[in-house]
Amino acid sequence: MFDDEFLRRLEYFVLVSHRAAGGVFSGGSISGEVDIFSNRHKQQFGAGTEFADHRVYVQGDDLRRLDWNLFARFGEGFIKRFDADVDVNIYFLLDCSASMQAGLGKFNKYDYAQRIIASLSYIALSELNRVGVVSFSGGVIDMFPLTRGKSKFFNLLKFLERHKPADSKTDIRLSVDNFIRKTKRAGIAVIVSDFFDYGGCQVAIERLRYNKFEPVIIQLHADFEADPKLQPEFQSVLKTNFNLVSAENENIKNIKNNEINITINDSTLNQYKICFDNFLDEIKRYCINKCVSHIITKTSTPLEEIILKIIRNKNILK
Secondary structure (H helix, E strand, C coil), X not given: CCCHHHHHHHHHHHHHHHHCCCCCCCCXXXXXXXXXXXXXXXXXXXXXXXXXXXXXXXXXXXXXXECHHHHHHHCCXXXXXXXXXXXXXXXXXXXXXXXXXXXXXXXXXHHHHHHHHHHHHHXXXXXXXXXXXXXECCCEEEEEEEEECHHXXXXXXXXXXXXXXXXXXXXXXXXXXXXXXXXXXCCEEEEEECCCCCCCCXXXXXXXXXXXXXXXXEEEECHHHHCCCXXXXXXXXXXXXXXXXXXXXXXXXXXXXXXXXXXXXXXHHHHHXXXXXXXXXXXXXXXXXXXXXXXXXXXXXXXHXXXXXXXXXXXXXX
8 A cells, every 4th residue: 555656755745845835734824715734833932942853944934943064964954843843733534434445446535545644644744743543434433643753654554554444334423523522632634535425514514613623625536436437228226326316316216225226327327427516516615615625636636646736735725
């Protein structure tokens, strides 16, 4: 899953994040705009005594914290960082429901989600933030506790590799309720999911906001889920997307236990595509109205492309 090539790209992501207007986790937001991660760092200059890490110098940094030895060796400025810096708590909520197994090509949705979380976690840990990971489906399955420092990154990878999609439905509201009850510190809550939840995600997002968490939505889907191809006289049992197809359609037969025997023709296929587009658009419009950071991606999008988009875009909703 996390091969050497993937691990080598992580340092590149960190370098880009530092140079992109102060980094993914440290770019101030403007009223009316939404950054993928808001500025939470409030450095207490001179208060720290224990050295923690370096980061690339950006304009406006205190030159008293510049490491002149590294500047002499490499010709580039690096700022010393100390434990006195106020860090950010960032929680990644990973959907482990059955629908996340869908996908074609190199990765399914779950593999793709794991790599997004691993990449953003590494950047966050490099910024001296605290990172935790929560796996969920019909509720919270497991939690990787808040941790800090790049030395803990491989423990986080082992946690991700240990979990596989469960044979269960998504219940984001219940999962968020479980997460809030188990979590003492508020912070940024990044939900990575296909959001195939009959109950929707709006109530869960509101509960996060009410409890002082900042929700961030990363919504992914496989290409064929948005644009399925018609096979002659094809019949299928559709389980995960029943809410996307009208039950009044004459081609739907024998609805039982959320399984639908459905004969697909051009009309049904077009109806499904319209419903799926509406499904994506409903969540997007809700997030825009509530000023919630939101990004949609397909599993066919190269991982590097989506990570760099998150890093470089000050306002991903614009």
